[in-house]
Structure formats: structure tokens, C-alpha cells
Amino acid sequence: MxxxxxxxxxxxxxxxxxxxxxxxxxxxxxxxxxxxxxxxxxxxxxxxxxxxxxxxxxxxxxTSHPVIEAYRSLVSKLGHVDWPDLLSPATIRICWFLDEPRRATTIADRLDITRQAVHHALDPLKYRAMLSPSGPEYALVPGLQPLHDFAEAVILHEHRTRVRRLAPSATVEWFDPERALVHVHTKDDTAALRAADEWEMTGLARFASFDLQFFLAGEPAFWYAPDEHLRPAQVVCHSLVADTGSRRVSYALLLIEHADIDENDLRNTATWYGLESTVSDMYAFLNGEVEQRDSRETVLPDPAEYESLKSQYGVR
CATH class of the missing domain: 1.10.10.10 (Winged helix-like DNA-binding domain superfamily/Winged helix DNA-binding domain)
Structure with a gap:
């Protein structure tokens, strides 16, 4: 950090x-x-x-590292601010969440800290009128996007450094201050992360633990969240982060039905991955609203083909 x-x-x-x-x-x-x-x-x-x-x-x-470039951009656009006086590691982590209005309780729950700790980290920004309160929610005021970009660069750097110590080919597909979804590109790196206690296999590769075995092209995805249990709703989202094509959506639908995933849990989880509309489309499909299929962003499967796939894998 x-x-x-x-x-x-x-x-x-x-x-x-x-x-x-x-x-x-x-x-x-x-x-x-x-x-x-x-x-x-x-x-x-x-x-x-x-x-x-x-x-x-x-x-x-x-050096010309992305973290340095992000800090240079922050200072060039907001050079009147004494940033070392305002930024602490805790403040940087919380700034990741402030690209949109969020409650302090939401941030606290996500970071597993107290609400008071969130407010304490935000106090330097509050005193400089850098936050835009909206009811009980906070976001960075317009014009402070470079601060969010810097926070994002710092946190991405932390995750990338952590995973590449074990798996040099790893690329980070999604992250927040506590969690990261990565893909690796060599068998040696897959073996290294499988042997590491803090990493769990996820995405399509994880479907096998639910008795849904698919052919994997390339190496699997891995999940870093050492203080959490990997939930089926997260596995669905991890399988869709990089690909919402018809085949991936079909497999995700199978897991939703086969594991009887709680709809509210999946919808809430999807918000962190930018998959709200995809998950809404998938539930509309499961509820038989296929007549609206052509107007949706998600590439939904053909209903007959999906029923055949369910039969193939014994999903009822």
C-alpha cells in the first residue's frame, strides 16, 4: 500500500x-x-x-509508472491542493468508491470497517468541500475525477503487484480496494495460484464444483478476497465480466437455476461489476419475457437451445 x-x-x-x-x-x-x-x-x-x-x-x-502519471494528472489539474496533507492510505481506498454517490455504511460494509472510520478518512475532503452530499450519500464533486483516477491507479497497482509475485502473466480484470478478479495465461501461473491460500479459482472453472463441467479455452480466472467465502452469485458475475455473449450467458443461467441462487443476492452482487442490466435480462429470460429479447443489450440464448442445454446437464 x-x-x-x-x-x-x-x-x-x-x-x-x-x-x-x-x-x-x-x-x-x-x-x-x-x-x-x-x-x-x-x-x-x-x-x-x-x-x-x-x-x-x-x-x-x-519513473513513468501509471501511478506516477495519475498523480501528475491530479496535480496538474488541481495544483492548488496540498495533496500529501489530505491523502492517507485510508482516504485513497475510500475515494475508489466515490465516483458515484454511496452511503458511508455501504463503504464500511464493503471494506469491513466501521462507519466512523469511513467518516474519519473522509474528513479532510469534507473540510475542503470536495464531497457532494446527496442525502446520506457522498461522492466526489464534479472536477475531482483525477482524484478518483489516482485512487484507482494506486489500488490496481497493489493488486497487480500482489498477483504478479506469484503469477507473472496475470492480468487484473476487475478490482475494488479489497478484492481482485484476475486471469492468467500460462499453466505454471495457474498452478501457482491454485497452490496459494489467498486465491480461489472462479468463473467457468468453478462451475465444476456445482457438477457443471464445461470445456475451458485457456487458463481459468482466480479471485482474491482472502477474508470472504466465494458465493455462487459471485461466480456467476465472474463468468460474465469479460464476456456476455450467448454461450456465457447460457452457462450462467444454468448455474442460477442449478444452484438456486438467491435473486436479490445476485442482483446486489451484479451492481459491483456493472452487470445490473445483464442480470435483469437474464431473469426476464428465465421468467419467459423473451418477446423483448431483441431490444436488450445482453445476448440471450434461443429458448429451445437453452432447454436442450438444460437437459444435457440435467438442470431442472
């Missing part, structure tokens, strides 16, 4: 200058030992480079 000290260093270096550890200590107020430690962490993660200057002193500079 990008720490407060890390934010201070990125802010001091984001314009591309080189600086020694002692220069950065004078500028930021951080101790030299804290700067050495933080710089080593940022260098390992690809955010900082270093060279040697006069008397072999370490010269630090930022």
Missing part, C-alpha cells in the same frame, strides 16, 4: 527532478531512515529509480 511517506516522496519528485535523500528530508520533514526505507519499497514496486551522484550519494527520481 502506498504509505503517507510514499505520497510525500511522490509529491516531492513528481515533476521529474532528481534529489538526494538529505534534500528530500529537508523538504518533507521525513527522517533520512524513513526516506531510505520508503524509497527502497517504491523502487521495488517500480515507482522510483535511483542513480549515484556526487560522493556516491543516492539520487532519487520517479
Amino acid at each position: 502506498l504509505t503517507n511517506a510514499g505520497i510525500e516522496l511522490l509529491d516531492a519528485l513528481h515533476r521529474g527532478r532528481e534529489a538526494t535523500v538529505h534534500e528530500l528530508a529537508d523538504e518533507t520533514g521525513l527522517s533520512t531512515s524513513q526516506i531510505y526505507r520508503t524509497a527502497d519499497e517504491l523502487r521495488t514496486e517500480g515507482l522510483i529509480d535511483e542513480s549515484r551522484g556526487h560522493h556516491n550519494q543516492r539520487l532519487l527520481r520517479v
